[in-house]
Amino acid sequence: MSPSDAVELDEPFSGRNSGRRELAIGQSNDNPPPDAVAVEDVPPNGGYGWAWGIFLAHYLSDSTFENASNLEYALIGGLSISSSGLSAPLVSVSQRYFGTQITLLIGTGLLFASLFGASYATQIWHLFLTQGVCFGFALGFLYIPATAVLPQWFSTRRSLAMGIASAGSGLGGLAYNLVAGRIVQELGVDWAYRILAFCGLAVNVICSFLLKDRNKAVQPIQNAFGYRELGNVEVILLIAWGFFTELGYIVLLYSLPNYATSIGLTAGQGSVVGAVLNLGLGLGRPVVGYYSDVFGRINMAALMTALSGVVCLAIWVPAKNYGVLLFFALTAGCFSGIFWMTITPVTAEVVGLKRLPSSFTVICLVLTFPSTFAEPIALEMVAASGYLSSQIFVGGMFLLAAASTWVLRSWKINQIEMKAAREREADSPDAGQIAAEHNIWLTPKSLLWLGRV
Template sequence: MVGQPSPKWKEVDFFVLADQHAEEATDKPPDGLYAWMVSAACFVSLMLSIGINDAYGVYQQHYQLNEFPQATTTLISWIGTVQFLIMCLGGVFSGFLCEHFDTRILNAAGALLMGVAFISGSYCKTVEMLMVTQGLLYGLGASFPFIAGTSIPSQWFTKNRGLATGIALSGSGIGGMWMTSATQALIDSLGRPWAMRVTGIVSMLAVLAVSPWMRVRLVPNRNERLIDWSLLKDLRFSVFMAALVFDIAAYFGPFFQMPSYSVVVLHKSQSWGSNIDTLMNGLSVLGRLIVGFLADHIGPLNLLIINTIIAAIGILVFWVPFESVRTFFVVVFLFGFSIGGIVSVIPVAAAQVFGIARLPSIIGLLFIGYFVGGLLGVPPMSALLDNVGGRTNYTSSIWYMGVLPLCSLVLLVVMRLLITRELKVKI
């Protein structure tokens, strides 16, 4: 009625799977100062592990236009794709290991492997060898900080879980932002080999430094299965996992292709193109923080749906029909903000709906979806650019990027309807 306040969002427990019995792994309480130190450590770990992967567009541009001009876009894109795929596949094993071994030691081991990968990659002079070092070896090392940094914050918070997770995951966007600019500057001033050596040393030392705080708070009853396939028996989890496949498939395309698009289509400089990735990473940080804050008030799954809508609008409404700098910036703003929000609320939504005790292994299972999403993302986009667009016409590739979030949107709406048909419910 007029004059009455609007009803608040309902707060209802929608756990599809009850939390399994878990033991406290530490006497440190949740929501306290130590919990925020853990969140800060996850921030740094993700800043280097995922941030470097987000900055691969600079290497893609350099390889494509300078170092390997005779190689196809598809072949070169496999370096960054392998990097992400192995990170996800390794995340499945990391989730299992995090439930059985000290995550602080695992995080430190990952840091060492990350450094070795980039330093050894600096001596590689072929695309194939870069796939092994910059791609496979780095992805394997980064999988430990990736799974730990993504899953641990939710265990340490009960009051501000969305905000704390958003802050931790904003590290990947901030890392991508400064790593993009730093990588371009290092390549311009020192050359690609030394750029990789500096990156390897910095990432290794920084992640090693924060590893003592990378610890879980809850240890569930031991499950000796590497992957808990019983999760897939619940239709809602299966739909959620399928939706993430399409969201992750859409994630890296713009980061990989926008720098070269800026040069080839908009006729800008290579540094201008790398700055676009920097800007988009900065916007993704903003998206992570804002959406993380809002998730505590209106629900992570609701925010995931809203952000997927924004991502689809950005690509299909403003990028597909236009080839101008102004509309391109609109795409960068909409997609950068929304994709940051998407990746930040995925673990929060998983914790909200499926419970937090086994969150590392749950997210490890979701990383199988990430792996499939990586295969459905950049490689087909690059193949369309090579074979349909002749390496200069990006239209077919952009259409593909836009259809992916639409597919995810349909599945997310189905999942929400399976849980509840009430509209104003915090979930």
């Protein structure tokens, strides 16, 4: 059976009544058929539905802490992201017992403590605890609940909603890079941390009280560690996508300001390059989200990840002046920062809303390894053979990530075909044979089929 044949999708349609429906891949899902059967809650398609790179460039150029190595600074940046993954089980427990808003307020308090504490750091291990571990846990307590909540409010426009919401991190990163870079130059790194701490406190307290979940309707599975998810091939493929993407993206995000100074640009120009990368994130994510809903979420995830690798190899490698580097930063921002805005819609597409929190927790935990060691690996490569090896490494990681997503796409196509075949041939004596035929899901046909997935 071809995936273009009518199949039943797992995602509910948007409308006043709950339900699933028969839909061809690529067919518009704005008008459900009259015989759709009401089986599950419908998201209402609306409702309530950071700049370590600057500090890293400052620390690398100004020996702020005695005897601190570049590798240690890189590990701090990695910890600030990987610790968010390590916090995932605690976040799940907090959400289960205290709810989403209290969990977000805990994250807000940790965020303020991490940045304000970092401003008084006098030894490198102080920075490990504040900017590294504490900030990472704050990020986890803020990001994970908010990310899991948003898909509950949308169905047909889920990726667009995630694109618009995640554009905030790009636009916020733009402001953070420009403001933090200027404050560091004018007032010093300590006051930069304090000002950002109070800004984060004010904004996140407001957002914590405004954000609402739909857990009563969706009834998600909130396990502290759903280890059984590691036995599912689709979750392994999602992890592979995230693993390779993080190895590339973290290096790109943290290295650009320092790369700018390495080719003769000023620290101010380096902060602008980092800001333009974040501008690309802010501009590109809503567009990617919109077209993900139109052309398929897994399709766009694979395409954008592949383009990230191509752009790094084709533009970043020869970028030796300010203009070309700005162009690369903007282009790379539009393409490369899509993982954390697409992972939840793609995961929901693959495992469903009920398994989303459990699967997402496992994914976050596994991604702590690449998040921690990506930048240290890159800095060691730069120290050994210059930035070219690091640039090739980043491009290669993105291409491997794209390959993982393309294999995931093949799996999804097979699942859709198998489900449709089971329903069509439920009463056939050859039903067992039909199911056996679809056990082999990685085939040239499913890999090369062009259609909305």
